[in-house]
Amino acid sequence: MRALYFICFVGIMILGSSCSYKQNQILFEKKAPIADTLSQTAATISYHIQPQDILQIRNLQNLKYIVDEAPTSNSSVSNGGSASGQGQTFQVEEDGTVALPALGHIQVAGLTRTQATKLIEDLYRKSLLKDPIIELKVINLKVTLLGEVKSPGNFPILKDNTTLVELIGQAGGLTPAANEKNIKIIRGKNKTQNVTEIDLSNLNSLSDPRTLLQNGDIIYVAQNKRAIRTDNLQNFNTWVQPALLLLNTALIIFTLSRQ
Template sequence: MKIKSITLLFLISVLASCVNTKKITYFNDVVKASGANNTNQYKQLRVQPGDVIQITITTLDKDVSLIFNPQTTAGAAPGTGGMGMEPGYLVDSAGYISLPMVGNVLVKDKTTSEINTLVAQELEKSVRNAYVSTRISNFRVSVLGDVARPGSFKVPAERISVLDALSMAGDLNTSAIRDDVMLIREVNGEKQYVSLNLNDSKLLSSPYYYLSNNDVIYVKPGPNKTFGTSKFVALLPAVISAFSLITTLIIVTVNK
């Protein structure tokens, strides 16, 4: 009888410490964390109306360079530069920016490397040996919902994944729903809503794995969050396991 009681308590302890960890584990369909995945094809960002692009133009003539890259108190390029605004040229609703000595340039649906080539070609008409560098200066993503630090995050590069964004937000809370994370993206003025499953490794090859400017990730809270018991539920397996272990030790000691 004593052996059966000890065995039963041991099984309860083991089961309690293994309460469905698959629900809080990323990519739990991956049996072994090794190998390579080349199925994901990263696509360069394309500039859209409302973006702010910073174009740096360098020439052998410092005075000419200063025309294209004036230094203001806000450190901004001539396109914008007010308080609270990103430095650069604001892409208008038609997809154009206005450059000194060049005029209107259509940049909509073009990558930064394509804009470099386009601007350099336009400058050749009046400026020789100009070097052009372009970046999207207002690239931001937002992470909302059941995460540690929700907010809007500035992206210094042109490439950021879903996992990068969640990491910037301090990762998901244990109470968060991982198999139905919502991605909100605006394309040509229309909102797209996509469900992402963080438990499935297919996400790594999804066209939505890499984010675009102004993407919003919304992490839905689980049912435990509604009742404000997420921390207790998260600690419950450990509490049960410790209690079972202590009970087992007491029974063994008493029956010696």
């Protein structure tokens, strides 16, 4: 009979422990120095426009140029397409030029967004518009966010100096299972890939240049140790619970047969 009580007690403890969980995240609490590395310097360089990039351009001063006056339902990204009042889209060609209304082909490859914006403003000012205010975005740039965030997926980078914290905010924040001390930024392709580990429990990570995101980055948020233990325990329970049930049933039958 004591063996029966013991088996039942163990079963109850295992079932109870599988349901217990406590969030254990501490963000931006401690202050620790961050090593000065070459990757920090590289991360602060602004993006330069490349062939095949897709530019979204509009003139904030005069909607008769660059942007259609009447919004359309066509949101496809193509050369000269419209994005429902957000600005027309133009693809940079292989030779590095982009064809713009009334200007023709303009060389933009190799320029930063700021440089390309100023160039287009100056050209329109000289030939067509009075005091144009050009807004230019490169809308094909994106990063991929995976792991323990509430809404993982692909996210566009529409401005320079987009940070890791901003991206996690767009994704709804970390899940309770996230390890804030182990967030990896994977950058580059093939043999040139490098991995940067970010500790968001460190307040200094907010000013860490390595957290400035670049096109094509893959960010992975790992599980914390508590979540890993919980998963392991749940996997253990998937086969222990039926075994305990079978054993309890056998013990009950055996006990009753002895009476």
